[in-house]
Amino acid sequence: GAGVSQSPSNKVTEKGKDVELRCDPISGHTALYWYRQRLGQGLEFLIYFQGNSAPDKSGLPSDRFSAERTGESVSTLTIQRTQQEDSAVYLCASSLQRGRGQPQHFGDGTRLSIL
Amino acid sequence: GQQVMQIPQYQHVQEGEDFTTYCNSSTTLSNIQWYKQRPGGHPVFLIQLVKSGEVKKQKRLTFQFGEAKKNSSLHITATQTTDVGTYFCADFNAGNMLTFGGGTRLMVKP
Numbered sequence: 434g435a436g437v438s439q440s441p442s443n444k445v446t447e448k449g450k451d452v453e454l455r456c457d458p459i460s461g462h463t464a465l466y467w468y469r470q471r472l473g474q475g476l477e478f479l480i481y482f483q484g485n486s487a488p489d490k491s492g493l494p495s496d497r498f499s500a501e502r503t504g505e506s507v508s509t510l511t512i513q514r515t516q517q518e519d520s521a522v523y524l525c526a527s528s529l530q531r532g533r534g535q536p537q538h539f540g541d542g543t544r545l546s547i548l
Numbered sequence: 549g550q551q552v553m554q555i556p557q558y559q560h561v562q563e564g565e566d567f568t569t570y571c572n573s574s575t576t577l578s579n580i581q582w583y584k585q586r587p588g589g590h591p592v593f594l595i596q597l598v599k600s601g602e603v604k605k606q607k608r609l610t611f612q613f614g615e616a617k618k619n620s621s622l623h624i625t626a627t628q629t630t631d632v633g634t635y636f637c638a639d640f641n642a643g644n645m646l647t648f649g650g651g652t653r654l655m656v657k658p
Contacts (some may be wrong), residue, residue: 536596
């Protein structure tokens with residue numbers, strides 16, 4: 434497809450379980466970002482990847498959060514031992530390259546609900 | 549870290565009225581981007597401002613970057629119901645990360 438694709442679109446799980454969220458960026462986009470958006474709130478930066486460089490993990494809220502990216506394609510965000518405060522929409526975005534001036538293209542997000 | 553603030557948080561307008569959202573920072577903004585997020589949707593890029601004092605227009609939308617690069621604004625003339633959504637400003641800071649403001653949610657009464 435032409436846009437950023439995220440799966441699943443919705444995920445409901447019990448507290449303490451691990452979850453894995455997937456993002457397929459736009460083909461050719463070397464930069465990939467993950468954000469968290471709580472209900473009615475702004476976007477909270479989590480992590481980004483640029484090509485084969487080491488990812489910038491400075492936004493990850495705890496060591497329960499991790500992310501990987503295979504080359505310049507698919508990325509997965511993993512949350513271990515989920516807590517209720519992890520409930521949010523997790524948005525992935527990609528851009529042509531890292532750095533200023535490049536618009537970010539967002540996926541529809543994964544709505545995560547922790548019971 | 550850098551904080552980007554937006555006001556107001558919410559705005560109700562009657563269709564046909566104008567609307568403005570303001571983006572402010574205590575530090576100098578570098579590149580300001582504006583995004584629109586429709587209810588239930590994802591943010592969509594609208595425009596980028598780079599130069600001090602820059603003004604750009606897209607139909608009924610006017611974007612401004614302050615002379616001191618400490619603030620930016622988005623003005624919508626004669627709002628329509630299709631303008632409903634949350635408008636975010638975002639700045640690329642020194643770390644090349646995009647820092648988003650909290651957004652302004654616009655509601656338009658037909």
